[in-house]
Every structure is written in C-alpha cells, then in structure tokens.
Amino acid sequence: MPVNSQAVSKPESTDVLKKIFTGSALVSVLSVFLALVVGGLLIAATDKDVASTAGYFFARPTDFLSAFWSAATNSYVALFQGAVFAPGVSGPLGPFGPFMETLTIATPLITSGLGVALAFRAGLFNIGAQGQIIVSGTLAAYLGFAWHLPIVLHLLLVVVAGILGGAAWGGLVGYLKARTGAHEVILTIMFNYVALFALRWLLTTPAFLRPGESNPITPRLDDSALYPLIAGGQYRLHLGFIVAIGATVLVWWLLNRSTLGFEFRAIGANPKAALTAGVNVSRATILVMAIAGGLAGLSGVAQVAGTEKVLTDGVAASYGFDAITVALLGRSTPWGTFFAGLLFGAFRAGAVQMQIQTGTPIDIVLVVQSLIVLFIAAPPLVKAVFGMNRKKKAAASTVAGGAA
Known part of the structure; x- marks a missing residue:
C-alpha cells in the first residue's frame, strides 16, 4: 500500500521537538x-x-x-x-517514609511519560496518554474484579489486558495517521474524550457499578489481581514501581540497541530520508503509537491494581497530561523521563504537606x-x-x- 504523503512529510512541529530535546541537560x-x-x-x-x-x-x-x-x-x-x-517520622523506614509516597505517585508518571517520550522520538505528538490510561485501567479493572483466578495468573492477565488496551487505543491513532494522514494531535485529544465518556457510561451499567452503590465506582479488585506491596503495609508503594524501572530499561534498549528503535529515531529525524532508506514509515508509525499506548497502559494498571484498587472516572487523574511535561523535562530520553517522573512525583507528594505546614496553596x-x-x-x-x-x-x- 502506498504511503500517504502526509505521513512522511516533515512538519514544523518536528523541528520544534528536535530543538527542545537536543538541548543540553544543563x-x-x-x-x-x-x-x-x-x-x-x-x-x-x-x-x-x-x-x-x-x-x-x-x-x-x-x-x-x-x-x-x-x-x-x-x-x-x-x-x-x-x-x-x-x-x-516513625515507621519501618523512619524519616524516609515520605519518599515511598513519592515513588508511588511517580510510578504512573514514569510509564505514561515514557509513552509520550517514545512517540516524540519518532516525531509524533502523543497527547493521548490520558485516554490510553483510561482504556487500560478499564480493561484491567474489569478482569480484576469480574474474574476470579489464581494469584499469579490473575495479576498477569490484568497487566497484559492493561497493556493491550493502551496499545490498541494508541495503535488505532497510529493506523489512522499512517493510512489517512490525520493529525495525531487532533486524534489523540478526541480519543481522550471518547475514552472518558465511555468509561462514565460503563460505570452506570450493572457490569461495572458496585452493587448497592449509587456513585460511579466498581467493586474492589480481587487481592489476587493486585500488585503486592514492596515496602511494608504502612506504605502504598507497590510492584508497579519495579515494573516502571523495567519499562525504562526496555525503552532504552529499544531506542538505542534495536533495529526498530533505529527506525523510530530515523523517522523522527527525517521521515523522507527514512523512507528513501527503506524504512516502512506507515508500519513504524503504527508500531510506535501502539508501544507508546502500551507504556501508558502500565499507568492504568498501576492505578487500579496498585494505588486505588478500584475503578472510577478519575482513574487517570491528570497523569496523561502531566506525562507530556515529564517527557519534555526528560528531553525525550528514557532515563531523563524516569528522573523527571520522580521529580514531579515529589512535587505532588510534598504539596499536601506544604499546604498543611505553611498554608501555601497546592x-x-x-x-x-x-x-x-x-x-x-x-x-x-x-x-x-x-x-x-x-x-x-x-x-x-x-x-x-x-x-x-
């Protein structure tokens, strides 16, 4: 199938991204x-x-x-x-206890930020992490409370469902971008609204609404579907943070050590040159958006299977939009995004204490x-x-x- 010319043209937005992400760490x-x-x-x-x-x-x-x-x-x-x-501060970790909350909040920021950063490296604006988190969280939560399976298998299926949900939502954007030339910014923004209002409707249906509850909230996920805590019961930090570290390593390897990552970077640098060199730009566009969506999907899993343990229409909070900021600060690099996520997690975790102690608004x-x-x-x-x-x-x- 011939590649749509709009999919390989180099927009001015790509030049803007290159100027931002090629700046020095200083x-x-x-x-x-x-x-x-x-x-x-x-x-x-x-x-x-x-x-x-x-x-x-x-x-x-x-x-x-x-x-x-x-x-x-x-x-x-x-x-x-x-x-x-x-x-x-008392507790198993003493004065470092607050840092556990920082890591907990940073977990969805890191994985969704990686999804945005990966798309940026391919010259694409993934503004749809919010919708990808919602879709992944919806699928993961449903499998978590509606299915009753053994502990390891149940959690594995929840994680896979979340990744596939986010990947499908992001990959659909990539498909429309590659085949029709539709702009990914418009698509992802609209898909965010579709995901949000679809979730709000689902939360009114008997399949999702908690029995005897009028508020839009699902039943609690089974314990077998939850990420185990890794810092003791006094803290909310869960296995999702380790998954976020693994995702960071995986994205680093993908971009710097794999042929597919080279294709992504080539498209981000110059789509026309990449096409001339034999890169299938349409295929790469679909793949990068699908992988980006899958990474954002890990954030949805972290929310429902780790932090919240239930599904509401606020499952994504503002993580999908904050992920753009995290990717910007991390200069679209995996480890830069990781540490930027930690910084923004610290901002969120410390803001409450700042308001309580000094009266400074959050x-x-x-x-x-x-x-x-x-x-x-x-x-x-x-x-x-x-x-x-x-x-x-x-x-x-x-x-x-x-x-x-």
Missing part, C-alpha cells in the same frame, strides 16, 4: 531551578507576613526581606519533608510545573537569564581574535 536543570525561584517569589508575594512588612519597608527593610526569605524557604522545606525526608506546585515547561520550551530564554549566550559569544570572540 538547560533542563537550570529550567527547574529558575521555575523554583519564580515559584518562591510567588509564594512570598502572597504571604501575609510579607504583605504586612511591606507597609513599612523603607523604615525597616530587613523585616520585609526576612519575611520574604522565610516564606519561600519554609514552603520548600515543607515540600521536601513531605516528599523525601521528614525528621521524627496550586503553587502546578504553577512551578507549568513554569518548567515554559522554560524547557524556551532554551534561549534560560541561557539569556544565566548569561550562557554571552559566555559563548565571548569564547567565540577569543578564538576569532587568536586566529587573527
């Missing part, structure tokens, strides 16, 4: 730092003590500066304590995440703030002067 680190600085300024600007000391700033400026500094630092200290290390964390995306997408801005362009020009002038 720019990513500086983007996070700059976002935290701006977030700290916003925290201080909305603090009551800062506002009260601002009224007599010129009389006693030190009061204002001290309140300003304390507002920002206290919030970030509370965030750290709620996400990584909290002195005085929304500040969302602002910081948004700022990270802004700075990641604008490397020249970050370089200009830290004077990296001036240093580069100065070095170039020195070399030119020496040559003269």
Whole structure:
C-alpha cells in the first residue's frame, strides 16, 4: 500500500521537538531551578507576613526581606519533608517514609511519560496518554474484579489486558495517521474524550457499578489481581514501581540497541530520508503509537491494581497530561523521563504537606510545573537569564581574535 504523503512529510512541529530535546541537560536543570525561584517569589508575594512588612519597608527593610526569605524557604522545606525526608517520622523506614509516597505517585508518571517520550522520538505528538490510561485501567479493572483466578495468573492477565488496551487505543491513532494522514494531535485529544465518556457510561451499567452503590465506582479488585506491596503495609508503594524501572530499561534498549528503535529515531529525524532508506514509515508509525499506548497502559494498571484498587472516572487523574511535561523535562530520553517522573512525583507528594505546614496553596506546585515547561520550551530564554549566550559569544570572540 502506498504511503500517504502526509505521513512522511516533515512538519514544523518536528523541528520544534528536535530543538527542545537536543538541548543540553544543563538547560533542563537550570529550567527547574529558575521555575523554583519564580515559584518562591510567588509564594512570598502572597504571604501575609510579607504583605504586612511591606507597609513599612523603607523604615525597616530587613523585616520585609526576612519575611520574604522565610516564606519561600519554609514552603520548600515543607515540600521536601513531605516528599523525601521528614525528621521524627516513625515507621519501618523512619524519616524516609515520605519518599515511598513519592515513588508511588511517580510510578504512573514514569510509564505514561515514557509513552509520550517514545512517540516524540519518532516525531509524533502523543497527547493521548490520558485516554490510553483510561482504556487500560478499564480493561484491567474489569478482569480484576469480574474474574476470579489464581494469584499469579490473575495479576498477569490484568497487566497484559492493561497493556493491550493502551496499545490498541494508541495503535488505532497510529493506523489512522499512517493510512489517512490525520493529525495525531487532533486524534489523540478526541480519543481522550471518547475514552472518558465511555468509561462514565460503563460505570452506570450493572457490569461495572458496585452493587448497592449509587456513585460511579466498581467493586474492589480481587487481592489476587493486585500488585503486592514492596515496602511494608504502612506504605502504598507497590510492584508497579519495579515494573516502571523495567519499562525504562526496555525503552532504552529499544531506542538505542534495536533495529526498530533505529527506525523510530530515523523517522523522527527525517521521515523522507527514512523512507528513501527503506524504512516502512506507515508500519513504524503504527508500531510506535501502539508501544507508546502500551507504556501508558502500565499507568492504568498501576492505578487500579496498585494505588486505588478500584475503578472510577478519575482513574487517570491528570497523569496523561502531566506525562507530556515529564517527557519534555526528560528531553525525550528514557532515563531523563524516569528522573523527571520522580521529580514531579515529589512535587505532588510534598504539596499536601506544604499546604498543611505553611498554608501555601497546592496550586503553587502546578504553577512551578507549568513554569518548567515554559522554560524547557524556551532554551534561549534560560541561557539569556544565566548569561550562557554571552559566555559563548565571548569564547567565540577569543578564538576569532587568536586566529587573527
């Protein structure tokens, strides 16, 4: 079958992706730092003590500066304590107990982020991780509470069903993209809505609705269908995190050590050149979206078989959209995405403690995440703030002067 010309044309969006993902790791680190600085300024600007000391700033400026500094630092200290290390906390892991919650929240972020990142490497915008998580979670949950099987077999079937559900939902987008030239951004966004409203309808049917319950929630999954806990019963961390590590290794191998991964990267770099070199672009487009959907499907499994243990219409939360941010921060690399997922998991885990301890709104964390995306997408801005362009020009002038 002839390949649709739209499927192999190189859109401007691919050039944008290449500029973002070929930036240095230093720019990513500086983007996070700059976002935290701006977030700290916003925290201080909305603090009551800062506002009260601002009224007599010129009389006693030190009061204002001290309140300003304390507002920002206290919030970030509370965030750290709620996400990584909290002195005085009891439990099997002591002060490192909060880190278990960070890893739990990071698990679906990592796997869905890998799905988005893999598609990005092939020059495709997978905005459909949200829908892929919903479909996978729906299938996995149904097998989990409707089927009653032995412990190992049951969990295995739940995981496979989740992966296949996400892969089918993503692969359908890839098929339409390859065969008709339809834009994957439009397709994935619309598929997100289809998946969400289909789930809401299913949760009103007798097959899914918990008996005697009016709220849209399924029965609890059988214990044989659940991921086992790996850090003790006091913590929610489950086997899904180990699966996320395995998925990261698998994606790294796929992209860097396999022929199929080479084809994906070739298409992302230049679809026309890849086609000329003999790469079946249509086939690769379908495969990359299917694999990306399967990776996002692991997030749905982690939610229903690990963290929540039931299915609701909030199964995907905002993980599918946050996955885009995670992939951006990780510069579309497997291990970069993994650590970006850990960072965003820490933000989510620590935000509650930050609000309880300092009164800082949780929304500040969302602002910081948004700022990270802004700075990641604008490397020249970050370089200009830290004077990296001036240093580069100065070095170039020195070399030119020496040559003269």
